Amino acid sequence: MGGRKAQRGVARRAVLIGGGAALVGAGVVAQDELRRLWWRLPGMEKKRVEGELDHAGAVWTAASRANWRRADRPDDYTIDRVVIHVVQGSYRTALRVFKDPGHGAAAHYVVGKDGRVAQMIRELDVAFHAGNRDVNERSIGIEHEGFVDRPEDFTDAMYASSARLTAGICARYGIPVDREHIIGHVEVPGTDHTDPGPHWDWDRYLPMVRQALAARPSPGTTTAGAASDGVRRDGANVA
Ligand SMILES: [Zn+2]
Numbered sequence: 001m002g003g004r005k006a007q008r009g010v011a012r013r014a015v016l017i018g019g020g021a022a023l024v025g026a027g028v029v030a031q032d033e034l035r036r037l038w039w040r041l042p043g044m045e046k047k048r049v050e051g052e053l054d055h056a057g058a059v060w061t062a063a064s065r066a067n068w069r070r071a072d073r074p075d076d077y078t079i080d081r082v083v084i085h086v087v088q089g090s091y092r093t094a095l096r097v098f099k100d101p102g103h104g105a106a107a108h109y110v111v112g113k114d115g116r117v118a119q120m121i122r123e124l125d126v127a128f129h130a131g132n133r134d135v136n137e138r139s140i141g142i143e144h145e146g147f148v149d150r151p152e153d154f155t156d157a158m159y160a161s162s163a164r165l166t167a168g169i170c171a172r173y174g175i176p177v178d179r180e181h182i183i184g185h186v187e188v189p190g191t192d193h194t195d196p197g198p199h200w201d202w203d204r205y206l207p208m209v210r211q212a213l214a215a216r217p218s219p220g221t222t223t224a225g226a227a228s229d230g231v232r233r234d235g236a237n238v239a
Helices: 002-018 026-040 091-098 133-138 156-173 202-215 224-228 231-238
Strands: 058-060 081-086 109-111 117-119 139-144 182-184
Touching: 081 133, 081 156, 091 109, 091 117, 109 156, 133 139, 139 156, 156 202, 182 202
Parallel strands: 058 117, 081 139, 081 182, 109 139
Antiparallel strands: 109 117
């Protein structure tokens, strides 16, 4: 653990040196760590409202508090990945296990075969879904109902709904719509998981995400759709 943390510090220094920054060294790294932690001081946490959504089309149903970690993304950690999962079970099974404190894992969202979406963890928090701390801290996890060896589970309604969800995430955090940033659980370093499996149709999914992104109202447009999908923006306006 210690070795890994030290490695991350070195990597950051290397980036700073590469960028030609004049102030380089341990002090810079320590400041970066401090910036990530200041909001954990008593009274500094952002207010959260039970049931508040990041995706307008979702229904809130909370995951167990044991299956995620409080954070303040994207202020403390940059969000630049979406991780696609397949449940290996039903929508109801996913909700049940993510509410189970003994499960030790949960994703931000679950998408059903009929296109319904449950949000179980806020996007500002770190969900334990990828089995890799670094990837968890920088990503949003989306589970999909079904089994990796049953292509018929991946319905038109599921692809369309998931693509709208991912498009919203990409819009909120400026994430490029490509296979470097929208990845399968199988592609997470160190994982032994194989989902979403060979039947998940990336060549179909990514264009659908791009299309959904293009169809979104641009920021500042005062349509009802733009307003209803802006939990984070609305909160910022109030403050
Ligand atoms: Zn997975």
